[in-house]
Amino acid sequence: MPGAEAAQVSLSLQIRAFINEHLPDPGLSPDSIARAHHVSVRYLHKLFQHEGTSVHRWIQQRRLEEARRELSKQGRAAVTIASVAHRWGFVDPAHFSRSFRAAYGMTPREWRECGRTAGEAEAGPVRGASLASTVGEREFSKEGARDAQSGDSPGAGARRGRSALLPPGHPGRGHG
Template structure:
């Protein structure tokens, strides 16, 4: 059920203070300064869709600002996407100034100062989500903030009607599982929008590919860590687990499968080595991150068709026969 806060029944002398508190509690702490001298009127309706918060604001002309002091008192890092549905605004963040018209989108980061100036009564939809859920590099987000994104064509044209419908639909009409999945789809759309704007000309593919190479290198360097997991990898690269999995959609494998595959390859290589001081099968498994010997044996057999011990015996026998054949050929020369 939507939470609706309005100044309609608040005494005129208390409306501005009430509105400041309502906006700060519903969105993030902000300062609202009205432009006119008369009674201030505002209304905000908010719903939650999983971890996505969807709000609609209608208010009189004024300035909304998020200052360093207000940011210092906030605990969660959020990214917001605003959709101007009526009126205009001047938006400032990260040293850039944008004139926002009806139908435009703006992206902003609540961990850095910003301001909106509304010269007349306005309405806007605001979509807020945890920045970690977005899974985008901070450098990409910074390139998009402080700009107005038109929705007359391109990806914005497809995104605008979807967001407008989402903002006008009651969130409590969706079962929790559907709401969470829908929120995830919205986050993917926002990530696509940011990537499109941060890497124009098709170069957005370059950033993910470089990141995938770094992740492959990270996996190879940490195969022996039994705690190596998608969660650890995502944390090390400051991205979300969701974005990590999305990066590997074009790799033909999952992150977990890649870790297991690389571990098995290293185990197979080491087990094939000859020598009187060759390590035991369990020692090889532990060295490459397998904690449970039975699990390692099953995984190895599934990958290579034989047990680790059979693999070692086959490889050793093959090399031994090869050596004997070479010696025999030498004797005949």
């Protein structure tokens, strides 16, 4: 079955490229993705399940990554956070802010302020790191597991570790 496996990998790559091209579209959904690739929604979910994620989760992670990248750019203060959220397919700015905080341990506004304070180069690998990267995904998963075991609210571990995301010299970073 090496041929079938190669076809599955190829289709998965095509689907991810399609999703990346259509991230700004708020109508991007498992149904529209499956239709565009002539597969069933069930099969689409199965492809992502094999990789330990879901279609919806992967779309949301990619949208958050792109919004985070845009918020990190210098000189973007004139663009509202709501317009950044909308540009990357989020219909509700409040939902975007909650999702961003859950993923990165700080609000989009706090992230933007960190970027304005330190700039892209000084911030180091955290800024350029992909949320979907294996290290990042494992770290966020570990935080969620620790929160569940300790009884903390979701994201509490990420908030505790938030100072590690802040640039050196930022007032919220502390003495560590």
